[in-house]
Amino acid sequence: MGKLYLVPTPIGNLKDITLRALEVLKQCDLVAAEDTRQSLKLLNHFEIRKPMLSYHQHNEQGKSDNIIEKLRENKIIALVTDAGTPGISDPGSVIVKKCIEENLDFEVLPGATATTTALVYSGLDTTKFLFRGFIPRENKERKPFMEEIKNCKETLIFYEAPHRLLNTLNFILESLGDRKIAICRELTKMHEEIIRGTLSEIIEHYNEKNPRGEYVLVIEGKTDEEIMEEAMKTWENLSIEEHILKYMGEGNSKKDSMKLVAKERGIPKSEVYKYSLEL
Template sequence: MLYIVPTPIGNLQDITLRALEVLKKVDLILAEDTRTTIKLLNHYQVIRPLSPYHQHNEHLVLQHLINQLMEGKTMALVSDAGTPGISDPAFLLVRECIKVGVKVECLPGSTAFVPALVNSGLPANRFAFEGFLPQKKGRQTMFKKLAEEERTMIFYESPHRLVKTLEEMAQYFGAGRLCSVSRELTKVYEENARGTLQEVSEHFKKKEVKGEIVIVVAGKEI
């Protein structure tokens, strides 16, 4: 059996009791970065074997993991933060498990875009999660397409690209389009900056940006 186990996006207390129970009983924990995961496991005194599973090795180890699962082993897949499969590896392993009849169970838990969306003040009844935008090929095309999106849009971005991305959004969506940028969610220095794309862009130009970033942008007005 394969468990998909969400982990805290910052505050270690955000892990669920059920997640800890699963991590303590599985035969193997698959971790995006074992150095990050071991800190969480040590904090909660979870002692289980760890094995790396990330975008650079998932194709190489896939069949080996499937063979072990089919032999009766139980595994938990975790990412560095949040729910595996949301802009982190999980899809290939889950798909293969389903194909060969291995049971998959995904626990509910932390996902950065949910608190960012809810506290943005923008409509949350309908939204489009876009994850990370293309960095080069297809980026301009994507912006043009998204300019017509009527639902609230959610993006992940790295700190050093934040201002550039906000400026590009202002160019394609209009400088007056409302947005919210959440940074360091659940951590000591959590910040939620709200306003127009131009205003929020100017805000982050004046400071050194650190931490994980979620951008929430209003959809096109009908």
């Protein structure tokens, strides 16, 4: 039986390709590529000559079946994307699922990815992060997308194209507020650029400068201070008795409601208990 290799390719600097990736590309029978013209440049640079198959988001279903057939014919196939790791924000995940369903052998090689490179460059929290690829273009999809992530405490990571950058930044500012952000442009390439600041500062920067290249946006997650401020708005005009009743009305026991009130107000439970006696 054949084998499929998911082979990461450099995100800009060709020196970032791994020895293992080159070994697989030299030994495989076929290279399945997101853009054969782009991948041919990489293969030519390393003097590798292999038959190529186009495999992208517009032909993934039919081509996946074709790849499965060739794997059954004992072919060794290397799947590559234009840049980075196959399966991340591209149709590589489709063929992986099919290989699992068909019990066919595949191997994922480690290698270059813009996500973690940008995350470390950002200087933001790296202990927990959420990668969501490209933000939807249409407002009807964008709004629920932002509703889903606006309360996440994780550092947020997105990809964006230059012609949509300003529109996207303004939408994020409107949806998430003026958070810290790092804009990473043309990672590992000659004109690599990292700009850090608040969303409003970055928008002002790009209002005066035409965006060029591929971008990774790394945005601060919701802070504990923001969460506390928002929570405070829900009870700052309530008395302690009303605050307890609010939580009891949400289905909490009186005891649990008292604990929640004490925690939110930063006061001893014994003080809250005195007010609860009158309820």
